[in-house]
Amino acid sequence: NAGVTQTPKFRVLKTGQSMTLLCAQDMNHEYMYWYRQDPGMGLRLIHYSVGEGTTAKGEVPDGYNVSRLKKQNFLLGLESAAPSQTSVYFCASSRTSGIVTGELFFGEGSRLTVL
Amino acid sequence: GQNIDQPTEMTATEGAIVQINCTYQTSGFNGLFWYQQHAGEAPTFLSYNVLDGLEEKGRFSSFLSRSKGYSYLLLKELQMKDSASYLCAVMDSNYQLIWGAGTKLIIKP
Numbered sequence: 017n018a019g020v021t022q023t024p025k026f027r028v029l030k031t032g033q034s035m036t037l038l039c040a041q042d043m044n045h046e047y048m049y050w051y052r053q054d055p056g057m058g059l060r061l062i063h064y065s066v067g068e069g070t071t072a073k074g075e076v077p078d079g080y081n082v083s084r085l086k087k088q089n090f091l092l093g094l095e096s097a098a099p100s101q102t103s104v105y106f107c108a109s110s111r112t113s114g115i116v117t118g119e120l121f122f123g124e125g126s127r128l129t130v131l
Numbered sequence: 132g133q134n135i136d137q138p139t140e141m142t143a144t145e146g147a148i149v150q151i152n153c154t155y156q157t158s159g160f161n162g163l164f165w166y167q168q169h170a171g172e173a174p175t176f177l178s179y180n181v182l183d184g185l186e187e188k189g190r191f192s193s194f195l196s197r198s199k200g201y202s203y204l205l206l207k208e209l210q211m212k213d214s215a216s217y218l219c220a221v222m223d224s225n226y227q228l229i230w231g232a233g234t235k236l237i238i239k240p
Contacts, residue, residue, distance in 0.1 A: 056139075056232055057232055058135060058220075058229070058230030058231050058232045059174075059218070059220075059228075059230040061227070061228070074227075106174070118161075118162055118164045118179060118220070118222045118228060119164070119176045119179065120174075120176065121176075122173035122174050122175070123173060124172065124173050125171075125172075125173055
């Protein structure tokens with residue numbers, strides 16, 4: 017019963033390096049999201065996808081790119097990491113559009129540190 | 132702007148009752164959600180309110196007043212495992228979730 021799986025769980029980068037976070041869900045959900053969580057702040061939406069092949073910007077998209085080539089996978093890329101991107105990243109999915117999308121299923125999180 | 136306010140931290144005693152408040156100002160309203168997040172773990176869905184009133188689910192209840200922009204999460208018969216952060220989130224008119232910073236609940240024996 018995997019649900020939403022994120023890899024890697026931990027990563028340390030140097031400023032300017034690039035990396036990709038992978039999110040996979042096995043619940044056949046249409047909607048997928050990438051959030052970041054920082055101390056003292058609410059979850060902030062980076063990018064989201066409403067279906068295979070689609071992506072959209074969230075509240076804080078700068079410095080990140082995403083792709084949704086397959087329905088079950090949602091990738092988050094950092095092209096040139098900056099210390100301000102040190103955070104815990106959560107991937108989430110939800111069933112469909114409208115109010116039910118508020119019930120999100122989260123991955124375990126990926127803790128990223130940029131030195 | 133859109134804003135969700137909830138207390139940063141609360142302390143309660145095992146076996147007691149605690150109420151965590153959430154006030155919101157958002158562009159439209161399509162429901163209010165409560166999530167629980169244990170330290171170092173992912174948030175998990177607790178409850179959902181879209182109409183005024185109280186929704187009860189076991190030891191947890193959630194209340195909503197849309198006219199006041201106010202909700203609370205009520206936890207009864209507190210257990211040590213209830214020590215966690217509780218996140219309030221509102222779905223706005225674009226069906227986007229706006230999140231509060233969370234309330235860290237500390238349970239003391």
